[in-house]
C-alpha cells in the first residue's frame with residue numbers, strides 16, 4: 394500500500410505533468426470508489442474544472458481544483474494513478490477516469506478495489522485532516538514529541554507507529570525497516586524505551602522515509618508512479634519480506650510473525666524484546 398514516500402512521488406509527478414490541466418469530465422466506473430458525495434454529484438462537480446495544485450497529507454493525495462473543491466485519493470494496496478498518454482491505457486480494474494485537455498486521461502486503477510476517493514469542500518477537507526498526527530518532515534515532529542505522545546503507553550511500539558494520529562504516513566513496509574534501524578523489537582512496549590531509543594527511533598523514521606522518497610517509492614508488487622514506473626527502494630529493504638534470509642548486520646535469520654494483526658519482519662538477534670537495561674519485560678506480568 395502506498396505510504397508517505399509513494400504518495401509523495403505521485404504528488405510530485407502530478408505537479409510536473411497534470412497541474413494546470415482542465416478536467417473536461419469524470420467517468421466513475423466503480424461507484425464504490427466514491428465515499429463522498431454521491432457518485433453522480435462527485436462526477437458533476439468534476440466537470441469543467443481546472444487542476445490548480447497537488448499536495449500530500451499523511452497518505453492522502455490531494456488534488457486542488459479551481460472550484461474550491463479538493464479531490465482526495467486514498468490509494469490502497471493496488472491503487473495506481475496513471476497518465477495516458479504517455480503511458481498505455483490500462484484496460485482492467487479501472488475505477489475512475491478523468492478526461493483532461495490535450496486528449497489525455499488520468500486513470501485510477503486498483504485490482505484490489507480498496508482505493509477510495511472523496512470530493513471535499515475546504516471545510517470538509519480540514520475536518521478530514523484534523524485528526525492526523527504530525528508529518529515526519531514537519532516542525533511538530535521530534536524525538537521529544539514521540540516520547541511525549543506515546544512514551545507512557547504500555548502498547549506495542551509497532552502498532553503505535555502505524556497509528557496515523559500519532560505520526561502521519563508510515564505503513565507496514567517502512568515501519569518494519571524503521572524498527573530494524575532503531576534496533577527495536579516490534580513488540581517492545583512504548584513505556585520501556587530509553588531516551589537514546591527514542592532518538593534512534595526518530596532518526597530511523599526520517600532516514601527511512603527520506604530514502605524511500607529518494608528512490609521514488611517501494612515496489613514490492615503493485616506500486617507504480619504516474620508514468621507507470623516502479624520505484625527502487627525495494628532494493629534497499631533489509632527485513633521487510635526478507636524472512637528466512639540473513640540479517641545484513643548480524644547474519645542471523647530474519648523472521649516473520651504477526652504483530653498487532655500485521656505481518657511483521659525483524660531480526661530477533663538485533664531487535665531484542667528486552668528493555669535497554671537487559672530486564673526482560675515479558676516477565677513483568
Ligand SMILES: [Zn+2]
Nearest residue numbers: 640643660663
Ligand atoms: Zn541481525
